[in-house]
Amino acid sequence: MNNNMLRVIWFVPPAVSIAASWEASDRVELQSRQTLSSDEQFEALSSGAMDAAVTSMDNVLHWNLRPGPQDFVIVAQIESTTPLSLIGRSKVQALQDLEGASILVDAPENGFVIALRALLGEAGLARDAYSLVPVGGVKERFQALVDGQGDATLLGPPFDSLALAQGLVTIAGIQAAYPLFPGQGVVVRRTTLLNNPALKAWIALLAQAVRGIGGNLNKLESALASQSMPASAVKAMIDTFPTTLVPSVQGIELLIAHRKQLGLLGAEASYASLVDTSLLK
Structure with missing residues (x-):
């Protein structure tokens, strides 16, 4: 496989990825695909058909307990919250x-x-x-x-x-x-984290987009509006644009607390067991 290629599966293209696409890079060629379900994302990552998923961070708590590779990890949070x-x-x-x-x-x-x-x-x-x-x-x-x-x-x-x-x-x-409810994360397998240089390059582009968004808000608003999104949806995506890619400690602890409250598997997880921020340093 081309070492510069990164295959990402998501529900809707996140705003920060749209902003990152404005910066040309010979280190990453992004190939994205819209998913029909989180189960499809799990299968795509498990089989190696896709390298990364943008998805609810709670999924990692469950995916690591399913039959399968059980090596899923969150490497970034790409929106401050997911408006639901x-x-x-x-x-x-x-x-x-x-x-x-x-x-x-x-x-x-x-x-x-x-x-x-x-x-x-x-x-x-x-x-x-x-x-x-x-x-x-x-x-x-x-x-x-x-x-x-x-x-x-x-x-x-x-x-x-x-x-x-x-x-x-x-x-x-x-x-x-739940005001602390977190946004979606970038989820990968640990083998991808260690062996895919395109992942590191993409995360760097996302971080660059976060740092530079102050001067590009109008451009982002126009880009989202051009996709025929309602004005309220454009505003929501602008309002939840991340100020950092570091996954929220309080947000993930809320996800764990909800599982504990419901008596579900995964409540024994911790931030440290779910998150790897090595690509953000």
């Missing part, structure tokens, strides 16, 4: 209205759904009070909800705004409940 809204049909006005509901998810045991399960539990809904129905990534969940295949789902920009334009309603916000 619980969007539902108009009949759902409050969390308690989700008793007996079908909630559309990417995967029921890992990812953003863990924060949602914690939120529902705090609202008094036991795990058997609702159904979690896997339908795939954010684009797939948006379409399934619009098509009436479920009662609610978690959506982020731009799909939350698109859903509201379709007459759906906001039930709750993850950030309102």
Whole structure:
């Protein structure tokens, strides 16, 4: 394989990667692919078909316990938080209205759904009070909800705004409940971390984009708007542009605390066991 090539799989191109693409580099050739689900990301990294995934950092807590390589690690955090809204049909006005509901998810045991399960539990809904129905990534969940295949789902920009334009309603916000909720991370296998020079080069470009964004905000806003994103989605991506790529200690501790609260595997993990910041030094 070309030593300059890095294959990345993500749900939506992150804003910091768009900004990093403006800087030419002969050290990295980025090949990206949109994913349908976190399970697809797990398989792609496990098989070596892809080198890195931009994904919920909670996934690492679960992926390292699944049958497989069990050597996944977070090397960077690429947004300050992932704006997530619980969007539902108009009949759902409050969390308690989700008793007996079908909630559309990417995967029921890992990812953003863990924060949602914690939120529902705090609202008094036991795990058997609702159904979690896997339908795939954010684009797939948006379409399934619009098509009436479920009662609610978690959506982020731009799909939350698109859903509201379709007459759906906001039930709750993850950030309102958990202000320290972290953004997505760059997840790789430790073998990739040690042996892929293109990964190091890409992380360096991302860090350069973070340092230089002050003079490029208008350019980034125009780039996002050119993708036909609603203005609210563009604003959300600008507002959550990272000030550092170092994964948030408090954010990851919140993810671990949610697993402990729910009695899920992975609650024994620690920041040190999940994160490697060697590429950020």
